[in-house]
Every structure is written in structure tokens, then in C-alpha cells.
Amino acid sequence: MKILVTCKRVPDTDQKIHVKEDGGGIDDSNLAYVLNPFDAIAVEEALRIREEYQTNDEIQIVAVGVGVADYESELRTALAMGADRAILVESTAIMDPWTVANTIAAVVARESPDLVLMGKQAVDDDANQTGQFLAALLQWPQATFASNIRFGGLGLQVARETDQGIEEIEVPLPAVVTADLRLNEPRYASLPSILKARKKEIEIIAHADLQVDADPKLEVLSMKSEISQRSCVMLDNVNSLIEIIRP
Amino acid sequence: MKTLVITESDESDIRLGSLSAIAFAQSLPEAQLDTLCVADVFGENPTADSHAAVIAAAVNQKSYELVVAAATTYAKDVVARAAGLCGGSMASDVISHRFDGDQLLLDRPMFAGAVTATVTLSSIPRFITVRASAYNPVERSIVDNLNSLDTESLDVDYSDVPCAHWKSLASRASHRPDVTEAKIVVSGGRAFKSTEDFERLVGGLADGLGGAAGSSRALVDAGITPNDLQVGQTGKIVAPDIYIALGISGAVQHLAGMKNSKTIIAVNTDPDAPIFSVADFGLVGDVYEVVPQLIAELNG
Ligand SMILES: Cc1cc2nc3c(=O)[nH]c(=O)nc-3n(C[C@H](O)[C@H](O)[C@H](O)COP(=O)(O)OP(=O)(O)OC[C@H]3O[C@@H](n4cnc5c(N)ncnc54)[C@H](O)[C@@H]3O)c2cc1C
């Protein structure tokens, strides 16, 4: 069995994000990057599946990133956590969820995984689309916003977080599953495994070699920073608060 | 523009968010709307795989140029898949729009709302989900005058496509309104130590004001509140008339879900808590002391 886990490189969520003067994009001069938090959860889930279900049939975990050469660092994070292999589809082109999904579909065609685990959203573009696009392209069933995954029945039993509550669905494999925050808490890689991961080879595929002909559909024209315009009136007692909220 | 609006309903009626999606669609020039209500059409197996196939068939066979829905977990799941089946031209969580000549410009938040990006979609059909909180809902009566799509006439066959099977929904039926649909939302954060305390204080104040109870992710993670109460980047987006943040620090991911509320009130023991920088009114105090007084006043 093979599990493909997608890994996106995103700015660390603890930083303030500033837009460049000309509105042409974010100022990335001093940004630290991390593995997208939801993708770290997806990696962790693949590891737990391997730990729990591996029998004689080996479970192989392959981390995949689509982007610039710097993605190596986030792929090494996945390797240090315990992924077996990593693939970087290298490109400096501007991509949207559509081009990324088409690119990952091409990797799926090469790797033939039984399961693709992804994050439900990348915390930079907050698009929440790539997993659904990939499932549509592959014509595979999808289970988005997973908060629990077990093997059973026809394939996977997945609990999904919806606006109305927790939904249970049964998903035949192969399938695309996207991770929600409460699926698990990702482990920290130990120092020895970080060192070991440094030595592992990352397979690099030039994006052009995959011959994906999907142009971006979403074009970002400009960006602006959102700054709160409010000024807070500090109240000195509960009674003044009551005056404000009393219906 | 030939437009299909995907609507959702609860036990009683069309959801407020869908009325906002209609408002967005109607505001476009030469709008020609049909609606497709999820509950009416998709019977036994309400999973994304089959629903998206129906929506994609409708788009292809009836030549819709635009598909619109409120950005709910349903639409994020299903409409995105349908967009994937129809060429991947999709913008999610749109908060405002305008035209530059013929070009439809869409504003959508990125980076947990720290940035607003103006985007365009290059190909038709376009799929757009809108933030319900950003568009004033149309009157309920307007819905009856809209044409609802006749799906009988569609040729849909997804029998070859392996689909997920729906098994159950554990909805936490609550007597309180949903956070996205209430005029007043009272939210609690890590300050609350237990489900009982949350229910008594946050729930109690929400009831006193006739509002909804929400929470930060910290409490959901701690198992104190259910996930469908979570407000924020990865939870629900709200913009009520009054948002009361009790013992919430104001992390960007939380602010992403509530900073467009009309009036924001924060109570926190820490005078430097970031929540005060987005609030209109602040009170430095212990929620365990302040909230019981508020409830007593309201009930008294
Ligand atoms: C990818 C990602 C997505 C996230 N998505 C979300 C999201 O959607 N929604 C969300 O909320 N968070 C989200 N978070 C988490 C977010 O970063 C914060 O950790 C979280 O919002 C903190 O919750 P809190 O304010 O309740 O807790 P804390 O940050 O611990 O703050 C508690 C506050 O309560 C105050 N306090 C303590 N005791 C009292 C008392 N007795 N009376 C009054 N005040 C008191 C403290 O001074 C403090 O300000 C996300 C994080 C990540 C990384």
C-alpha cells in the first residue's frame, strides 16, 4: 500500500504578513517558512496509519511538493517525521489550486498510490480547493475535512467536520482525504531523524517533464494589508458594559 | 449571465447564507438565476462525489456561466469538486466584487484575513463561493420567484464512478441559533475551564441576549466545546451586530473569523491582549466575575 502526502511550503503562521508597497504580493524578505500545518497533520496521519495497519504488506509514505527549490526544506520535515520518500516537482511558475491539482494528478499517475492525504487548506492562500480538484480530476471519491480515519468496510471510515456536526462516511480506495485540525497532533521529529532525513535523497522532477498543460484560472491582480480601523474604548466597570449590550 | 445558485436548507427553510449567495448573484449585470436546492434533489447519498456530478452535469448541459454558493463546509466540499469537474475556475470566500470594464474583480481574504487579494477568473464556467457575512441576504420571498432548476431533465450518470457512502450525521442539536445566523454572538476562550463553566457563563449570557454561543479553537481542542462552535480562519466566519469575546486572546486565526462584526466587545484579564486592538469596547476583568454580573443584570 502506498500513501501520497502533499506538502506545501507556507509562511510560518506566527508572523505578521505585510504586503509590498506596490501591492504586487507579500513582502517575503524576512519570512520564515514551515510545512503547512494541515499538511503536517496529513503526514502524521499517514505515519499513524503505517504504525497501526502495517502487516507483511508494507505501507510506503511518499511526500510530494510542487514549487520552488526551497521546498526541499519542508519535504525534509516530512522525511524527518518519518516519510519514506520525497518528490519535488520543481517550478518557479505562479500556480493556482488548479495547476497544482493537475500536477499532483500527474504524480499520482506515476506513483499509483492507494490514498492521497492532503491538508484541507493551505494557510497562505486559504483556498480549500486543491484536494477537491484532484479528486475530481482522478474521479476518485473524496473525504474532506477529516477528523478521524479508520480502515474498515469498503475502505476507509472517515469522520468529517461539517457546519452541522460530525458526518461519518465510508470511502472506497483509492481516495483523496483532506485533513482537518483535529485529526491528530503532529509529532516533532527527533534530532537523529532530522539528521537522517538530511541524507535522504529527494527526487526532483522538472515540472515541464510532467507535461501538465493546465494554465492557472485564478489570477491575483493585487493585494492589500488589512489593518483594523477600530479604536477601543476601555470601560471601567461592568455597568457601562451592560449599557452597551442590553437589548 | 446565466447563473446557478446552489442553496442549502435546514429543517425549516432556506439557510440565511444561501440568501446572501443569491444577493451576490443578483447584483451582477444581466443576472439570470436558477437555483438548485441541495435537500430537494440529492436524496439518499448526500456525499460530494454524487452531488458534484449533478452540478457539473447541470453546468455542462444547461450552459451556466457562473455557479454561486455560500462558503459553507458543504460548498467547500461539493462546489469545489464540481468546479474541478468543469475546468477549475474557482474563487472561494469572496467578500466583495466590482467591475473593471467587463472584467469581474473579486476580493478574497488570504493569510487568515491579514491580506485581501483582488483576483479574476480567466475561464468560464466560473465557480464562486461568497462569505455570507459579507453580503446582505435577500428577502426570503424573492426565492419563490426564482426558477428552481429541473434536474429531471439532466442526463447524469455517475454509476461508473466510485462514490463515498454517507453513514450518519451527529448534529449537536442546540436550542441556540448557529453562530453564523445570530445577531449577537457570545464567544468564550481558554479562560473557561470546563464545559459546565462554558455552558453556564458563555451559554447563559448568550441566552440572556437571545444570541448564539461560539468559541475559540483552544476550547475545541481541549474538548470543552464542540467543533461547530469554532469561530476563525478554520472555523466559521461571523459578522453579527455584536460580538462579545470572553477570555479570548485575539490570535490572527481567531480574528479572521469575527473581525468584521459591527460592534466588538472584549473582556480579558490582560490589558495588552491583542483582542483589544480590534475591539470597540473593552473591559479588563475576570470573566468568572464579570459574566455572572452581566447575566444577573439581564435577568433582573
Ligand atoms: C493553522 C491554524 C488554524 C487556526 N484556526 C483557528 C480558528 O479557526 N479559530 C481560533 O480561535 N483559533 C485558531 N487557531 C488557534 C489560534 O492560533 C490560537 O491558538 C487560539 O485562537 C487561542 O485561543 P484562546 O484565545 O481561547 O486562548 P489563549 O490564546 O490561551 O488566550 C486566552 C486568553 O484568555 C485570557 N484569560 C485567561 N483567564 C481569564 C479570565 N479568568 N478572565 C478573562 N480573561 C482571561 C488570557 O489573558 C488570554 O488573553 C489556529 C491555529 C493554527 C496554527
Ligand SMILES: Nc1ncnc2c1ncn2[C@@H]1O[C@H](COP(=O)(O)O)[C@@H](O)[C@H]1O
Ligand atoms: N504547491 C503545493 N505543493 C504541494 N501540495 C500543495 C500545494 N498547494 C496545495 N497543496 C495541497 O493542497 C492542500 C490545499 O491547498 P489549498 O487548496 O491551496 O488551500 C494543501 O494543504 C496541500 O496539501
